[in-house]
Amino acid sequence: MVYGHQGLREQTAISRIQEVTSVKQDRFRVTVSVDKERPMSQSPLYHKYDIQKYDLHPNYSFAHLDDLIPKNTPEYLDHGQHYVERIVRALYYFKQCSLIGPSGTGKTHIVYLVAELTGLPIWEVNCGLSTSSFDLIGRFIGLGKENWVDGLLTQWLRKGGIMYLDEANMMKQDVATRLNPVLDTRGHLVLNEKDSEVIERHKYAYMIISMNPATAEFSGTKPLNAAMRRRMAVWINFDFLSVGENISPNEVEMLQKRTKIDKDTAYKIIQAGAELRRQYKAGDLPYGPSLGDLINWATLVYDGSTPLNAAEETIIGLTSDNPEVQADVRRIIEAVFNTQ
Ligand SMILES: Nc1ncnc2c1ncn2[C@@H]1O[C@H](COP(=O)(O)OP(=O)(O)OP(=O)(O)O)[C@@H](O)[C@H]1O
Numbered sequence: 001m002v003y004g005h006q007g008l009r010e011q012t013a014i015s016r017i018q019e020v021t022s023v024k025q026d027r028f029r030v031t032v033s034v035d036k037e038r039p040m041s042q043s044p045l046y047h048k049y050d051i052q053k054y055d056l057h058p059n060y061s062f063a064h065l066d067d068l069i070p071k072n073t074p075e076y077l078d079h080g081q082h083y084v085e086r087i088v089r090a091l092y093y094f095k096q097c098s099l100i101g102p103s104g105t106g107k108t109h110i111v112y113l114v115a116e117l118t119g120l121p122i123w124e125v126n127c128g129l130s131t132s133s134f135d136l137i138g139r140f141i142g143l144g145k146e147n148w149v150d151g152l153l154t155q156w157l158r159k160g161g162i163m164y165l166d167e168a169n170m171m172k173q174d175v176a177t178r179l180n181p182v183l184d185t186r187g188h189l190v191l192n193e194k195d196s197e198v199i200e201r202h203k204y205a206y207m208i209i210s211m212n213p214a215t216a217e218f219s220g221t222k223p224l225n226a227a228m229r230r231r232m233a234v235w236i237n238f239d240f241l242s243v244g245e246n247i248s249p250n251e252v253e254m255l256q257k258r259t260k261i262d263k264d265t266a267y268k269i270i271q272a273g274a275e276l277r278r279q280y281k282a283g284d285l286p287y288g289p290s291l292g293d294l295i296n297w298a299t300l301v302y303d304g305s306t307p308l309n310a311a312e313e314t315i316i317g318l319t320s321d322n323p324e325v326q327a328d329v330r331r332i333i334e335a336v337f338n339t340q
């Protein structure tokens with residue numbers, strides 16, 4: 001599955017590729033400007049993060065792929081872990097890095113933000129079991145050698161930017177194996193399918209992989225294969241901002257800022273979310289809400305629903321279809337809002 005960056009809309013891989021190709025052709029007919037003095041990014045958040053010394057494409061412009069560079073990505077919050085800086089630094093020195101953390105801890109969000117801040121186009125693949133080497137590498141459509149269509153990985157190798165492999169540990173082994181030579185220092189891909197054409201890795205082609213930790217609580221996850229693991233120099237761990245009793249004032253503030261609800265309600269929503277996450281991490285609930293999920297809940301409260309009614313339509317239904325689990329979630333929320 002491939003996501004558009006505006007609003008993380010889902011699109012099919014093929015339609016995305018065709019769109020990008022035509023954009024590229026149109027823009028090339030005009031000119032591709034290279035401005036040596038340009039800042040790395042137009043983002044208003046650019047100066048919030050300490051990344052100015054890591055230019056990821058010196059004297060090279062990705063203006064021709066502007067449609068693939070994310071815009072208006074919201075700020076990323078942490079407690080002094082400097083995630084954005086660490087990711088950009090890892091890309092600068094090693095070209096690739098790995099992000100690990102439970103679902104909803106903002107891994108996808110931060111990759112989009114990093115792409116926007118560094119002015120890099122993003123190519124995203126969600127590595128489910130249905131991801132085939134055709135999607136990643138390419139295929140012939142119809143008869144004739146001219147009818148080859150590059151897959152996303154091949155496009156990224158040729159054009160540069162950030163390749164984002166989400167749930168990289170879920171990738172099928174045959175696909176993962178094809179990645180190994182690409183991830184070596186300079187890297188290249190041999191298109192066995194297409195007269196063994198050798199594709200060199202673009203000078204500014206970076207890769208970020210992400211995954212949920214391979215533990216019992218994340219059913220279906222498996223460890224990343226050793227060959228790929230060995231090629232990743234930097235590993236960055238993510239967690240929720242507030243968990244259990246540990247409430248992050250930054251997360252409360254962010255919820256208020258993004259939804260305009262009052263401080264007391266914002267605090268309680270984060271408190272309920274933190275308890276749900278604690279139980280999720282302990283294996284007692286099937287899901288722990290992300291900040292995005294709590295924002296959805298708070299949006300309905302701001303619209304006039306009571307916190308409990310709004311929770312029914314959002315967090316409670318989201319956590320599980322099972323009425324018993326839903327009753328557990330409801331109890332936690334009622335306890336926080338004192339409505340038992
Ligand atoms: N630290 C954070 N700062 C700002 N927003 C955050 C943060 N953590 C999570 N979010 C928000 O929570 C939601 C979920 O984040 P995201 O989809 O990036 O999680 P993820 O780690 O990629 O999850 P998954 O493993 O399921 O793919 C998004 O709306 C994101 O903006």
Ligand SMILES: [Mg+2]
Nearest residue numbers: 107108109166
């Ligand atoms: Mg994600």
